[in-house]
Amino acid sequence: MAMMALPIDSRLQAIRSVLAEHTRALLIAAPGAGKTTRVPLALLDEPWCRSGKLLLLEPRRVAARLAAGYMAEQLGERVGETVGYRMRGESRTGPSTRLEVVTQGVLTRLLQDDPLLEGVAGLVFDEFHERSLEADLGLALALDAQQGLREDLRLLVMSATLDVPSLLAVLGESTPIIDCPGRSFAVETRYRPLNSREDTARQQAAVVNEALQSDGFEGGDALVILPGVGEIRRLARQLDVQTASFEVRELHGRLSLAEQRRALRRDPEGRRRVVLATAIAESSVTVDGVRIVIDAGQERVPVYQPRTGLTRLETRRVNRASADQRRGRAGRQGPGLCLRLWAEEQPLIPHGEPEIRQADLAPLAFELARWGISDPAALAWVTPPPAAALAAGRELLQRLSVLDDAFHLTALGCACVRWPTHPRLAVMLTRAVDLQARPLACAVVATLETRELDGERDLERALQSRLAERSNGPWQRDARRLARIAGCELEVASLAPLGELLALAYPERVGQRLEPGCFRLVGGGLATLPEDTPLAHSELLVAVELDGQNGEARIFRAVSLSSRRLEALYPESLEWRTRLEWSDSEGKLLGEQVRGLGAVVLARKPLQKMPREAVHQALLEAVRRRGTLAFTPADDQLRGRMALLRRIEGDAWPDWSTASLLDRLDTWLALYLDRENRLDALDRLPLGRFLRDSLDGSRRACLEELAPERLPVPSGSFVQVDYTPCLQDGEPVLAAKLQELFGWRTTPRLVRGQVPVLVHLLSPARRPLQVTRDLESFWRNGYPQVRKEMRGRYPKHPWPEDPLSAVATARTRSRR
Incomplete structure (x- = not known):
């Protein structure tokens, strides 16, 4: 049938020419230009495409179906002949299919199953500006496969709007760009x-x-x-x-x-x-x-x-x-x-925002491990995965025993590859065979993925009502699809293993009742639900839905679990381990032997003797949690001297700030712990002496030379320098009676003459008269006014007209 002219038609030859010479290209085509359905068909007869099929990636299932249907109609065919489509749980392709419209997640599975993409000549990423996580991952894997295995593979990225600089950064600055204006009216x-x-x-x-x-x-x-x-x-x-x-x-x-x-x-x-x-x-x-x-x-x-x-x-x-x-x-x-x-x-x-910046990255971490990548920087990303989110995803997979410490797939992780679902649900489906509960697991996963179950907090009751339905809704279709993968019939004989199945997928959300409606989770946090619900009185439960990540969370849906079944799932819960807890109220460490899963304790018995090392570590952790150290004023003077030297001379001097010392308690304070098991005993330790002893002899001598505790003044006294302001990036202070400094023209300086002290000139009653960094200027300009005001108030003390030629003294005038 005849096709209506579209703006993209004028660019088709340019696209063909570019992809004939290059393996990568960008197409920016305004909405309505016709890029989705015209470009793929125009490429099918290109020499590079005749040896394989073309994959058109669409972000949505509806778009994939419609694009395939429209292109098949243009060829006068049915879907599944030259043009077909494929998505999770649905496929319409045939032996003659040369153009497959696929959803973006399908590409990741194809690449993981066959990194060579044998039989595929090119990939067309449509509507890439939507920046789904699957599109970003698919492009990163495709680029890696093209660079290392398939140099002939064509990649065309197209959209109405593209972040061209970011894409060129991963595709290459020389990547050709084709621009196609749209057709738009007011x-x-x-x-x-x-x-x-x-x-x-x-x-x-x-x-x-x-x-x-x-x-x-x-x-x-x-x-x-x-x-x-x-x-x-x-x-x-x-x-x-x-x-x-x-x-x-x-x-x-x-x-x-x-x-x-x-x-x-x-x-x-x-x-x-x-x-x-x-x-x-x-x-x-x-x-x-x-x-x-x-x-x-x-x-x-x-x-x-x-x-x-x-x-x-x-x-x-x-x-x-x-x-x-x-x-x-x-x-x-x-x-x-x-x-x-x-x-x-x-x-x-x-x-x-690109989805990669706000998504759960456990599935991404799983795909990277399956691809054989431990460092995501080894791939070219338009937007790199955020480090913290990726670390959280990997931590979850390690807790599920899907990844090992090197971020490689374990045997369980390899078995999870067959399931097109979230890794935690894949663990449930894989391990369900041990419970003889594969059909139930398929029903549970389909229910959790496809819809919310309204009203009922008890998941067992809610699932029971859904299983009784005879409709052919989305979750029933997905459950049957999973059952086909599992090789079983979708016949749920009993809901008894439900708690165990969910504990496999959500081990960190197993909760133990502390009181009706309040549960402590495996990770240590609290979770609550109304006391008038039956689940509020369960000894153990698995919280499938809850809000809040820190502190106390609300449980929206859960299922009860017996301790016997938890022990069967996690044999490590049968092993006795020493548990030590710091008691803030008693200021000391309390210990017992427990067995269970994380913070969920299934049995406990008294601890006869607490390991000395464990006591010391608990003490140090209590100090860290408190956030302060019991320094004396003399200790703060010492730390102020060190802070001044570190500020002027850098890392040659250690960091004795409170934050740094709290981070390094194991390297300086732990050495001096002996029989202490109470926090107040630790607070009485001579911390300043420990710090000073950590310096070798030459360093201690250098400290005394560059930042001495006291400075000689003209009266013959040695006056202490106050270094505590240096702890807050302030200046060292020398406070002395004005009469002791007569004749002192130059302000004293520390640290090889680089730091002037801030001189506080005191009255005979040791009250501040003047603060200066320039003594010579003070004697000339400030002293006359001070003399005028003070000599009547303190007549027994000398107030000479010329302080620079007067004899400095710490005493009053001699009695006649």
């Missing part, structure tokens, strides 16, 4: 904020009717972009209630391919359409005939949820770049109208 924008106290769907329906009756847009179809299927269904019901001369169509991932394709086409009877779509309509597909866009201003994005330990979709306000992209949908085929369902002054963030 779009009028109106704002229609909704009232949060009124029914949302009713207000949205009123805006739809307003838009359809707007002057100049009477013949155009309307596209309403909503965050999810629930919102689509509610608005569809509201529109059905009204008398309308338009047809309501839905566009989302739960529809069949035929229903999705029908939503994109104009009504054959010429009626106006109102297409209710998820964010799939923002960039991945074009809805023919649309002149009006109504934007709810929300999007569902994947966000890691600590309460479940899984990544779920979360509804949040759309970012400005996405809002502008949605607005542009109204101007594809003529002048358009966009109604935004928020206030014009509502601030929007400029861009969405």
Whole structure:
């Protein structure tokens, strides 16, 4: 069939030419240019592509199905012939398929199974600007495979908007860039904020009717972009209630391919359409005939949820770049109208964050280990994985026994590879065979991944009601798919092993009752649920959903667990170990022998004798936790001297700041612990002497020379220098009676003459008269006024007119 001309057509030859000579390229094509469906078909007959198939990567399942269907139609074929698609749990391909449209996670599995990608000639990353975690990982692995194994593999990254500098940094500065402008008409924008106290769907329906009756847009179809299927269904019901001369169509991932394709086409009877779509309509597909866009201003994005330990979709306000992209949908085929369902002054963030910066990185850590990478810097990332998040992901995998200490897959980790799910759930599916509970594990994993179970806190009861349903919903289909992988029938005989299964996936969330409704988790934190629930009185439970990561968390869903079954799952819980706890109230260490899992104690007995080393370590940890050390004033003087030397001469001198010493207690204080087992005894130790003894003889002599404790003054006295201000980057202070400094023209200096002391001139009553760094200037300019004010008050003390020629003294005038 004849194809309508699109802007990308003028760039197809340039794309062919570039990929004929280069293995990497960037395509920046404005929305509506036709890049998704025209570019892959144009590449199929290129010489480099004839020996293998082409993979087109789409960020969403709906986009993958629709793109495959549209391209197959252009060839006059059915999906599964030349053009097919593949995604988790669904595939339509055949022996003649040369172009596969796949979701981004499929590419990672293909690369992991076959890094050579045999039979694949090229990869096309579509809508890369959405920056999903799977797209970032897929590109990093593809680049690694291309560089080391497949130099002939073509990579084309394309999008409406691209961070070109960041992409060139990983693809290479010489990577060709093809730019294709779109076809866009003027779009009028109106704002229609909704009232949060009124029914949302009713207000949205009123805006739809307003838009359809707007002057100049009477013949155009309307596209309403909503965050999810629930919102689509509610608005569809509201529109059905009204008398309308338009047809309501839905566009989302739960529809069949035929229903999705029908939503994109104009009504054959010429009626106006109102297409209710998820964010799939923002960039991945074009809805023919649309002149009006109504934007709810929300999007569902994947966000890691600590309460479940899984990544779920979360509804949040759309970012400005996405809002502008949605607005542009109204101007594809003529002048358009966009109604935004928020206030014009509502601030929007400029861009969405790459998913890699906000996601749970345990799955990424698992894929890196499977790829054989221990250092993520070995791969080229558009946005490198944050170190802290990656470390947390690896820590979880080690706790699950999926990774070893070198971040390599263990035997259990290798067995988990077969499951297309989160690693913690893969552990449950793998180890379920030991419990003869594979069917139940498949049902549990599908339930946790596909939907929230409302209302019931007891997961066993909630799951029981779901298993009794005879519907063919998403979670039942996913459960059957997992059962096929497991090689079992989905026939759940008993829910008895449920607690054990969940303890395999969530070992850190096993909780022990301290009192009704309050539980201590394996990691030591507390978690609570209402006392009036049956689970509040369980001795042990597994918290599947909870909020809060520190301190006390609320349990949303859990299942009870027996201690006998916990011991069978984790044999290490049968081993006795010494547990020492510091008692702040008693100021000493208390010890006992316990067995259990982490902070969950299944049995305990008294400890006859506490190991001396353990007592000392507990003492040091108590000091660290307190955050202070019991320094005397003399100790602070010594530390101030050292702080001054370190500030002037650098690392040649040790760091004796409180923070540094607390970090290094094992290297300087532990040496002097003997029989102390109480904190107050430790506080009486001569800490300053220990620090001084840590210096060798030459260093101690140098300390006395460069920062002496006392300085001689003209009266013959030796006056102590106050170095405590140096602990806070201040100056050393010399405080002396004014009469003792007569004749002293030059301010004394320390540390090889580099640091002048701050002189505090005192009255005979040792009250401050003047502070100066320049004695000569003081004698000349400040002293006359001081003499005038003080000699009447202290007549027995000398106040000569010329202090520079007077004899310094610490005494009063001689009696006559």
